[in-house]
Amino acid sequence: MLGQIRRQLSRFSKTERKIAEYVLNHAELIPTMTTKELAAKADVSEASVVRFTKSVGIGSFKAFKILLAQELVNQEEYITDFSITQKKDTPYELFQKVVHVNRGAIDLLLASIEKKELEKAVKTLQNARRILFYGVGGSAVAAMDAHFKFTKLGYQVEYHADFHYMLSVIPFLSENDVFVAISMSGETKDVLELARFAKQQGAVLIAITNLNKSPLCKEADIQLATPNVEKDFRVGSITSRMTQLTVIDALYISLVNQMGEGIIDRYQNAREQAVKLRR
Amino acid sequence: MLGQIRRQLSRFSKTERKIAEYVLNHAELIPTMTTKELAAKADVSEASVVRFTKSVGIGSFKAFKILLAQELVNQEEYITDFSITQKKDTPYELFQKVVHVNRGAIDLLLASIEKKELEKAVKTLQNARRILFYGVGGSAVAAMDAHFKFTKLGYQVEYHADFHYMLSVIPFLSENDVFVAISMSGETKDVLELARFAKQQGAVLIAITNLNKSPLCKEADIQLATPNVEKDFRVGSITSRMTQLTVIDALYISLVNQMGEGIIDRYQNAREQAVKLRR
DNA sequence: AATAAAATGAAACTAAGTTTCATATATTCT
DNA sequence: AGAATATATGAAACTTAGTTTCATTTTATT
Known part of the structure; x- marks a missing residue:
């Protein structure tokens, strides 16, 4: 999730970027924050906070909080794309990546x-x-x-x-x-x-x-x-x-x-x- | 947290035990539930749910949800079939089961x-x-x-x-x-x-x-x-x-x-x- | 059996999250 | 360039969720 936000930084609008930056820098605080608090910290409106979570593909701010809480337990981020795919990967390595990616996607479905x-x-x-x-x-x-x-x-x-x-x-x-x-x-x-x-x-x-x-x-x-x-x-x-x-x-x-x-x-x-x- | 609840089972009152039992059996569902839903499932009042979280030493139901979500991240026990499917499961519960089952199956593929x-x-x-x-x-x-x-x-x-x-x-x-x-x-x-x-x-x-x-x-x-x-x-x-x-x-x-x-x-x-x- | 204490749920209340709508800003088209 | 259109944003209204209060019931104690 965090990696995904980082990768999308350029795609975001000014307001979205303000939120994204706060989230990336203080990810561990988010699960206990309210939309109002995050809005104040990022200097945007509450509405924008809710919109931000939707824009990164999460159904609600509540789901976003829980997802971040889970993600921060062990920092291992999901591989969610194949940009990392190297020319010389063996079929079995690729297979393992496919398993990872597919499983990760199904997991994210819980939040979306x-x-x-x-x-x-x-x-x-x-x-x-x-x-x-x-x-x-x-x-x-x-x-x-x-x-x-x-x-x-x-x-x-x-x-x-x-x-x-x-x-x-x-x-x-x-x-x-x-x-x-x-x-x-x-x-x-x-x-x-x-x-x-x-x-x-x-x-x-x-x-x-x-x-x-x-x-x-x-x-x-x-x-x-x-x-x-x-x-x-x-x-x-x-x-x-x-x-x-x-x-x-x-x-x-x-x-x-x-x-x-x-x-x-x-x-x-x-x-x-x-x-x-x-x- | 779950272990703690299990250990305290005897200490609990009747109502608290009803809640504890539901929580222990469906821990993975709690993070997306509301007090009202849990109250209904455990057949107690909302007030009792809130009191329960305080009684196990958590400040609020919201904190309880996040704690459980974090705790369950590493507990990778997959449900691999639907024989457990109860008549009274809600669509969302079934959805969560489906996610679990599908993810588990893909994981097992690594071994097969x-x-x-x-x-x-x-x-x-x-x-x-x-x-x-x-x-x-x-x-x-x-x-x-x-x-x-x-x-x-x-x-x-x-x-x-x-x-x-x-x-x-x-x-x-x-x-x-x-x-x-x-x-x-x-x-x-x-x-x-x-x-x-x-x-x-x-x-x-x-x-x-x-x-x-x-x-x-x-x-x-x-x-x-x-x-x-x-x-x-x-x-x-x-x-x-x-x-x-x-x-x-x-x-x-x-x-x-x-x-x-x-x-x-x-x-x-x-x-x-x-x-x-x-x- | 009477009283006190504890537990509980209904309802009121408070807080949080979400949506709507008006406004501001940017983009496109003529 | 200027009008028209689309997009983005925040304030406020609204909805939902969580918490507290209080009256009632249950249990324990004398």
């Missing part, structure tokens, strides 16, 4: 997801008539996984990689339907256009995206924020899939949990049939 | 992957003419991700969910080709049949599968073993995707690393075009 938003999402999905998932490129993986999982729960789910196919489904959406847009940047044109169209039809828009000022993030009714793990500019983000899938997992498990045994019986049934049919 | 096998896999893929990925059900996600990543590297990759489509590709395989079979159990009939057919054509068979006595594992030329994370029989394994994808990531990053800058330029090129075309 907001409890309330998650609860809203689960409640919305519970009562949903139809659910559409959409993501392109890397995020298509998460959409596909969601499609598979939610279908198993008996939902009427649509996901197709083809933009035009999805487009043709949206006119039939209404208030009880949900459109789940998955995009790391929150700026992908295809995803954004479909999301807007779906919302216009009255569907609830859930966004699984990095926390930022992206249009998707702003326009979503419910935001499930994935952490802003810095990506290697050369190979793109490999971690976003992990966090996106973890979010899907959490939604899926929550729904299973609330549906009770009935749904599990049907699922078992399907499995038994599969075993019979496939051998 | 063998260095030599990984190196063999990378070497084989480097020289591959064509690469086929195949997985069904949950493992289709990993296959799809691999398809996407390896295509970006300029490989001639085939992946299709349809068994018969894949079947029709295999007769054209030869010694320089690779078939990557992805299956958690290593027993899925479709995957197994295609893998055998591909091997018969002379292709190298790489298996990404749980380490066990499954036919796929035995017959593979190269085994990339995913950990046998205990799965909740009711909802199916949610972790296998994580580990499978991490393996794919490692292979991908290794190949990028060895290919050098040339491939990265082409990739950048594609990205720039994408930006131009899509807005």
Whole structure:
């Protein structure tokens, strides 16, 4: 977290930098400070403090405090990107780095997801008539996984990689339907256009995206924020899939949990049939 | 802190003990809870929660939360399955469990992957003419991700969910080709049949599968073993995707690393075009 | 059984965190 | 350059969380 803030210093605005500097120099004090105190110390407003935590991809100031407290226990910082990747790394070394990066990203997800938003999402999905998932490129993986999982729960789910196919489904959406847009940047044109169209039809828009000022993030009714793990500019983000899938997992498990045994019986049934049919 | 609470159990009143018990059993949840929530879970009043923290010598509930967060950083005991999932878990609790489980699974991958096998896999893929990925059900996600990543590297990759489509590709395989079979159990009939057919054509068979006595594992030329994370029989394994994808990531990053800058330029090129075309 | 002491929860209160909105500043376009 | 637009910021309103008070219940003591 601290390393990430340090690396982003240049990206920050004047006000954000004032906060970042205070945080970097007095990290150990933050967990016991209030927004008001930090605001005073950094000579900015309280609102800016809250905004700062969101801008570094943390859901709330409270989560930020806890994250820093944990980080300072042992100073070992997570490797969150591959900029350190050397030309002569062996496959096994790279594998270890991948494990580290992926695990670190999933960990950060704890701080970026907001409890309330998650609860809203689960409640919305519970009562949903139809659910559409959409993501392109890397995020298509998460959409596909969601499609598979939610279908198993008996939902009427649509996901197709083809933009035009999805487009043709949206006119039939209404208030009880949900459109789940998955995009790391929150700026992908295809995803954004479909999301807007779906919302216009009255569907609830859930966004699984990095926390930022992206249009998707702003326009979503419910935001499930994935952490802003810095990506290697050369190979793109490999971690976003992990966090996106973890979010899907959490939604899926929550729904299973609330549906009770009935749904599990049907699922078992399907499995038994599969075993019979496939051998 | 937790030890201290445990030691004082006998000293506590009935109400205090209720709180202590919940704290001991769900310590990792406390840092994100409010007094109200903990009060509800322990079936006591909010006032008692605050009094409890004072009674164990902590100034405020807020300080208590931060202390627990710090204490749990180094306590890496992973939950590896969901059998503990209670009927009355909230979505956020389940989310935290999912994070735990997924992170734990990725960690275990460090122990299950063998260095030599990984190196063999990378070497084989480097020289591959064509690469086929195949997985069904949950493992289709990993296959799809691999398809996407390896295509970006300029490989001639085939992946299709349809068994018969894949079947029709295999007769054209030869010694320089690779078939990557992805299956958690290593027993899925479709995957197994295609893998055998591909091997018969002379292709190298790489298996990404749980380490066990499954036919796929035995017959593979190269085994990339995913950990046998205990799965909740009711909802199916949610972790296998994580580990499978991490393996794919490692292979991908290794190949990028060895290919050098040339491939990265082409990739950048594609990205720039994408930006131009899509807005 | 009566009284005192301790424990507890409901509700009032205080503090903390977050959002909104108006204003200031920067950026883009003509 | 100047208007128009977008972005950033702080003050204040608002919401939520944490703490204290006080009346009530429970337990212990005489």
